[in-house]
Amino acid sequence: MNERSHIHKARGRTSRKWWAITMLTLTFAMIAAGVLVTAPHFQAAHASGATLTVVPKSASYSAQTGIVVKGQHYAAGEPVKIYWNYTGPGTGTLVATATANATKGAFTTSFPVPLNPTGTYTIAGVGQTSGFIATDTFQLLPQLYGIPEAGGANSAFNVYGNAFAGGETVNIYSNYTGPGTGTLLGTASGDPNGSFIVKVTIPTGTIPGSLPITGVGQNSSTTASFPFVVYQPTLTLAPLSGSSGTLLTMTAYGFQKNEKINIFWNNGLTPVLVGKTDSNVYGYMPPTTFTVPAGTTQGVYPLKAVGQTSGTTVTTNFTIITPASSFGLTSGPVGASVNVSGQGYNPNESVNVLWGYNGPGTGTNIASFTAGGSGLINGSFTVPTASAGAQTVALVGAISGIVTTNAFTVATGLAVSSARTSPGTNVNVAGTGYQANESVNIYLDTTSGTLLTTATADANGNISQVVTLPASTQPGSHNLVGVGQTSTTSLMTSVTLDTSWGNYGFDPAQDRLNPYENTLNTSNAGSLNLKWTGSMAKNFQGSPVYANGTIYAVSITGTLNAFDATSGALKWKFSSKTNFNNLAAPVVDPATGMVFFGTIG
Structure with missing residues (x-):
């Protein structure tokens, strides 16, 4: 080390020493004079590395809309205050307070969009310990909506606006697509936050359907729109x-x-x-x-x-309509249950089922139904003891005298009272063609399968026996086999087991529990894989239901879609053509298979 460097260092130490003595003397002098001065502590807040991100970056005003704020690199564990419309220290509106975590000094919080005039606003996060400040921006756009949302010709309704420019005039148009277009419906004046209410009327002759309503700020040139449904009469x-x-x-x-x-x-x-x-x-x-x-x-x-x-x-x-009737089963054994439907009878009259009908005054009355308010009939009858062969069965209106006929053939065989049912339920099994008075074993699927019950044939070789289908039987097509223990006569019929879910909550009590489900449970639900995907309209918010091998779902636009439950193929769809939103699930009537759904309007 040379002499020049020693002198340079000595001068540096001497300079710093005299600077310290001078500052100390100056401080004492100010204290003596009654003035207290502290040396400044410099803090580079914006250069701290703290960051702030706002999601979304822009949105129309809505009291239900929230702004999410995410921050990083603040002091660990410190409170961070979030300000809206921040322009510098001491400005802005405090809208939220978050606590930075101990790892990255990060936090996530949210707050509702404040009601202010349209514009771009700065959102700041200010660390309360570190003093770190980070900002991001949010663009507030105007909001427009109507109450009610639909109406007929010449309907008057209120239009509500928010977050246009403060105090500006807002023109309300229908079918607005740009400057110089649309039909002027009314004019409103905004308050300091750009809010207003104005009543407008749908013009006579407006084409039914979805009609766009737009508010145009005359100073800000901002726009906001909503659809109004003009009813099709x-x-x-x-x-x-x-x-x-x-x-x-x-x-x-x-x-x-x-x-x-x-x-x-x-x-x-x-x-x-x-x-x-x-x-x-x-x-x-x-x-x-x-x-x-x-x-x-x-x-x-x-x-x-x-x-x-x-x-x-x-x-x-x-x-x-022309009177007519039909049978769900046209041939089968004695004791079989036959479903009947008919139309064209007098409203609310009794309709008698006559077996062996050969003209007025003939036949044996084996059942009676009461027609509905439009003359429809639905019911069932049990095939009586009869010789094998074709029989004419008539449905005769007791008041109108209307007669419709169908043929039914009594034949050797086995029949079940319900061709589609759920595991664990009871069905009636009827059979014809066994030896008189013999025992008949009834099996599930095959003679080596589960023995369900034993029936005894009557003197004519007919059986009628209630059978309980095991609750553990898997859904799908199954056989019921009846074997005569003396004659060895074997007869068979099929039954489909299904675990339908035809109501949103399964039952009227909305229990959301299917007691017939015997495949899916808590132990295997997690291993389910996607089988197929069905296409629905955007913003689908309903819930699908299942019945009779079909998935039913209603789109937001009020269209009922029917998908094949196995393949996902669209079987058919039905549009309500009301232009009303649907947010609910359809309901399937288990007795008739008819599907019901509603819309909001």
Whole structure:
């Protein structure tokens, strides 16, 4: 080390020493003068490496929308305050407080979008121990919605806006696609937060369907939109077909509120009744009834609804159907249960089932049904003891005298009362063709399978026995085999076991537990693999149900889809054509297989 470097270091130490003495003397002098001064502590907050991320970066205002804030590299364990509209120390609105973790000084928190005029806002996270500050931005866009969301012709409804520019004028248009387009429905003035309420009316002659409604800020040039459903004027009937004398229930919507509606039958010039819509904007006529004139012959008859004020006209047809009946089983053994359906009888009349019918006054009455309000019948009868061969079975209306006939063949064989049922349930097994009074063993699938029960044939060689299907039997097609223990006669019939889930919560109590399920359980649910995928409309929010080998699901647009449960292939679909949203699950009637679903509107 040379002399020059020694001198340089000495001067450095001397310089620092005199600087310290000078500062100490200055401090004492200020204290003596009654002034207290502290040397500044410099902290590079923005250079700390702390980061802040906001998700989403932009959104329309909604009280239900939240902004997620994620921070990193703050001091471990320190509180971090989150400010909205931050422009510097002491500014912004405190919207949340989070605690950084002990590893990366990270945190995640959220807060609702504040109601402010549209614009870009700075969100800051300020560390309360370290003083670290990190920021990100969020673009607040305007919001527009209507109440109600749908209506008929000339409907008036309220339009609500938020987060447009403070105090600006907002024009409300239908079918707006850009400057100079659309139909002006109304004008509103925003408050300091760009909020307003204005009542507008759907123009006469607007085409039914989804109508876009748009608010356009006249200063900010910002826009926000929502769809308003303009109802297709509709007259609904229940039922759509039946007999003369059927009581029809009618509802209508898509008219004006508080409007009288004339109902005409079969193109008549005088209304058969006058309905009236209620006071809501849906133009809805509550249920109104009309009885189809007695003696009206088969054919199609129009029912027309005409609004007295709006002139809105809509027609729906009612069909008077030809009497007919059919059997679910056309041949089988004595004791078999035969399902019957029929149509065209007088509403609510008794219908007798006559076995061996040969004309008026003949046949043995083996069952009776009561027709429904539209003349439909559903029921079952048990095949009586009879010789093998064809028999004519008639269904005779007790009041109308209407007669429909079907042939049934009594034949050697085995039959089950329900061709599709669930494991663990009871079915009735009937058989013809055994030796008189012999024992008949009934097996599941094969004679080497499970012995379910033993029946005793009557003097004519017929059996009728209740059988319990084992709860552990796997779903699918199975055989029931009846073997005569003396004659060795072996007869067989098939039954399909199914574990249907035809209701969202399985049962009316919404227990969400299928007592017939015997394959899927907690031990194997985790090993399930994707079998197939079905395509639905966007924003599907319902729940599928299963019945009779079919998966039923309703899209958000109100379309019922039926998928094959095994392959996933779309069997068919049905559109309600109401433009109403559906957020629910369909329901399958286990007795008829009919599928019901509803929409919101």
